[in-house]
Amino acid sequence: MARQTPASLPLLGAAGQPELDGVVAWRHGRAITRARFLHDVLAVARALPDHAHVINVCDDRYLFMVGFAAAVVRRQVSLLPPSRVAGVVVAIAADYPDTYLLVDGPVGDGALPQFRMVLDSGLTDAPHAPQDPPFVPLIDAEQLVAILFTSGSTGQAMPNRKTWGALVTGAAGHARALLPDVQRPLTVVATVPSQHMYGFETTIMLPLLGYCAVQCDRPLYADDVRRALEQTPESRMLITTPVHLRAFAEYTGIMPALELILCATAPLTTSLAAACEEKFTAPVKEAFGCTEAGIMATRYTTRDEPWTLLSHFVIEARADGTLVHGDHLVEPVFMQDVIELQDERRFRLIGRGTDLVNIAGKRASLGDLNTRLLSIEGVRDGVIFMPEAATQEAGAVVRTAAFVVAPGMTREQVLAALRQLVDPAFLPRPLLLVDALPRSESSKLPRAAVLKLFAEQTRS
Amino acid sequence: MGAEEAQTLVERELAGLIVTALNLEGTTADDIEPEAPLFGGSLGLDSIDALELALAISRRYGFELRSDDDNNTRIFASLRSLAQHVETRRTT
Numbered sequence: 001m002a003r004q005t006p007a008s009l010p011l012l013g014a015a016g017q018p019e020l021d022g023v024v025a026w027r028h029g030r031a032i033t034r035a036r037f038l039h040d041v042l043a044v045a046r047a048l049p050d051h052a053h054v055i056n057v058c059d060d061r062y063l064f065m066v067g068f069a070a071a072v073v074r075r076q077v078s079l080l081p082p083s084r085v086a087g088v089v090v091a092i093a094a095d096y097p098d099t100y101l102l103v104d105g106p107v108g109d110g111a112l113p114q115f116r117m118v119l120d121s122g123l124t125d126a127p128h129a130p131q132d133p134p135f136v137p138l139i140d141a142e143q144l145v146a147i148l149f150t151s152g153s154t155g156q157a158m159p160n161r162k163t164w165g166a167l168v169t170g171a172a173g174h175a176r177a178l179l180p181d182v183q184r185p186l187t188v189v190a191t192v193p194s195q196h197m198y199g200f201e202t203t204i205m206l207p208l209l210g211y212c213a214v215q216c217d218r219p220l221y222a223d224d225v226r227r228a229l230e231q232t233p234e235s236r237m238l239i240t241t242p243v244h245l246r247a248f249a250e251y252t253g254i255m256p257a258l259e260l261i262l263c264a265t266a267p268l269t270t271s272l273a274a275a276c277e278e279k280f281t282a283p284v285k286e287a288f289g290c291t292e293a294g295i296m297a298t299r300y301t302t303r304d305e306p307w308t309l310l311s312h313f314v315i316e317a318r319a320d321g322t323l324v325h326g327d328h329l330v331e332p333v334f335m336q337d338v339i340e341l342q343d344e345r346r347f348r349l350i351g352r353g354t355d356l357v358n359i360a361g362k363r364a365s366l367g368d369l370n371t372r373l374l375s376i377e378g379v380r381d382g383v384i385f386m387p388e389a390a391t392q393e394a395g396a397v398v399r400t401a402a403f404v405v406a407p408g409m410t411r412e413q414v415l416a417a418l419r420q421l422v423d424p425a426f427l428p429r430p431l432l433l434v435d436a437l438p439r440s441e442s443s444k445l446p447r448a449a450v451l452k453l454f455a456e457q458t459r460s
Numbered sequence: 461m462g463a464e465e466a467q468t469l470v471e472r473e474l475a476g477l478i479v480t481a482l483n484l485e486g487t488t489a490d491d492i493e494p495e496a497p498l499f500g501g502s503l504g505l506d507s508i509d510a511l512e513l514a515l516a517i518s519r520r521y522g523f524e525l526r527s528d529d530d531n532n533t534r535i536f537a538s539l540r541s542l543a544q545h546v547e548t549r550r551t552t
Contacts, residue, residue: 220507221514223524243508247515252524359508397508399483424506429483 008138011069011208012038014168015175018210020134025062025207026187027216029231032062034210037069038134040119044070049115053096055079055089057195058104061216063117064194065204067102068146072164073137078146080195082362083423092149095159141165148197150291150363160197160291161330169328170294171205173312177298178285179211182259183235186212189228190239191219196362197291198264202239212237222251235259238280242268243397245284249275258282263301264289266358267349273301288349291363292333293324297347306346317341357386359397362425366400372421373402379414381405381437384428385450401454402428403437432457467494471543478539481516482509494540510536522551 012018012034025032044066048054054071056078058064071078079096081088084107093099093112100113107114139145146162179186188206192199207214219228225248229236237260240248245263248255249272258280263273264287273284288307289295296315297307309315316323317339324333338350357364369384382404404414411433418427434457438449467475467490475489478498482505492498499505505513514525525535535545 220510220527221525222518223526227526243511247511250515250518252518252522397512425508427506430487 006141008140009164009168011041011072011137011139013136013210015172015209015211022210023185023187023213025065025214025216026232027060027062031213035134037062037066038136040066041069041073042135044117044119045073047115048074048076049100049113051076051098051100051113053077053079053099054102054115055081055092055099055112056102057081057084057089057107058102058117059193059218060104060117061190061194061203061214061218063104063119063216065207065214066119067104067117068204069208071102072139072143072145075143077144080146080148080200082149082196087420088423096147139164141168146200148195148200148291166328166330167201167205168209169312169326171201171209171211173310174201174287174295174298175206175209175211177308177310178260178262178287182237184212185233186235186237186259187215187232188212188237188239189215189217189219189225189232191225191244192239192241192265193218197294198287198289199239201294202262222248222255223253226251226253226255229256229258237262238282241265242272245272245276249279251279255280260285262287264295268301270302277302290333290335290337292335293326293329296324306342306348309345309347314344315339315341315347317347357400357426359399359425362423364423364426369400369422369426373404373418375421376406376414376417378409379404379406379417383437383445383450384426385447385454387454388451399429400426402431403434403450403453404431405434405436409433430458467492467539468543470547471539474543474546475539477516477520478513481512492539494543495538497538498536498542517546520552521546521549523549 018034020035021033023031024034024037048070054076056064056067058067068078079092079099081092090111100115101107102115102117104117141164143164144161145164145167148160148162150158150160188203190199190203194200194204203214206212215228215232217228219225236258238258239262242263242265245268259282261276261280261282261284263284268284268286276284284301286299286301287295288297295310296313297309299307312326312328314325320338322335322337322339324335336356339347340350341347355365355367357366366384373379373382373384382402384400384402386398387401406414411431415427415431437445438453439445471494472489475492478484478492479487479489518524535541
């Protein structure tokens, strides 16, 4: 795994020498060349305000990518929040002074200085690319370029610092495993946001490395996905999650044929993978990873149950989780996922630690969610927990549930306060008001007691 | 105004579908005010719910929702507007 990272790497095409007239993005049905992209990046880099950090909340993937690259050129660190909930953005900004917000649409958070990406007024929509040969900036491999945030147990969003060299190594590593056989040129269409590590590595880093182009929309419903795919030239790769695939498998229309479907955030069942392979006439592969390490392993779901570790990682199975080593990681990463190694490069996933919740690719710690719940004025006691999934339809999203002791508050008041503090994906369903929690004499709260009370309360 | 008397038949059926499909224990179909916002309001629905709801509507009413329909925001504005959209698009 010892692969020496050069001292500096180009901002575009670090994986090789991509043609500058090749396409880096498809936006509103129009191709954007790499040359055009470089001009946009340098123009935006000149225009960005002078600050140390930038919170990039752009939805449009091209605008996100230009904004990110321009910030790299200006040596500004992009902060990528796990959620656009106002409270989350404000909390991050409080920890990183000298920050502004990079937006591509109206954002209601007036407290921070904003820079709005507007390329349509003369840059991207100019009929011809400027004639001067584009300049590809070289970026110091050690330069800190992004901080992605995940929830921790302390009530704080946990920062994950990414250098340019680490991001390039990570993305090149999974591209080597996933893309050797695909037809080029390739375009990725994705249902996941650019601000999460999975979306960032696949829809932003792969195009920057020169492996593919990106479709700028973020389709949601099955019919949106069909149309986004139809507007994208072949070959096409869909980046998505089990939650989305479940809806797509039942789609009544005809889906275009794809080169590859990549799915991550939660394990996919073999039956759903097989249904999607038929629906899209494409192999379905899964990626396994975490924000700290990026994509670490892949599997071809309908063929292999074990995961194959990517070549730039080494892992150690521990009783309570997994220790992950990689040249691009500053220090080993401990994950709460418990694995069973079959040999050095193949492993089975056994389960997850009980503190982690993963809802449609958004990850939180129950400890963190509970700290937030208890911080609400008027909430005397409470617990957010994961109910058993047994009663749910297979593949359906299981949400958190909560018991709250808050004399004088209504359920709606507690929910309204919580909505300011946590991502909507983790809002408890249901949130039940109770007089007291079933705490033991030592004031511990056994999970069995919580589940028993939950069964009693929801039976009616 | 009580929600019960204000819901039309389709609204009531759709409200039941929302409660079941989105697993909103603690909320009954009657609790969903016809004119109140479905997303970003007191129900706390998000994009995963939009996907689940689209799936449930496709199963029950036989048509596919799109997010770039010109009036998509208006369709999802409330139970009432969604019910009106369902009545014009339904095939079952």
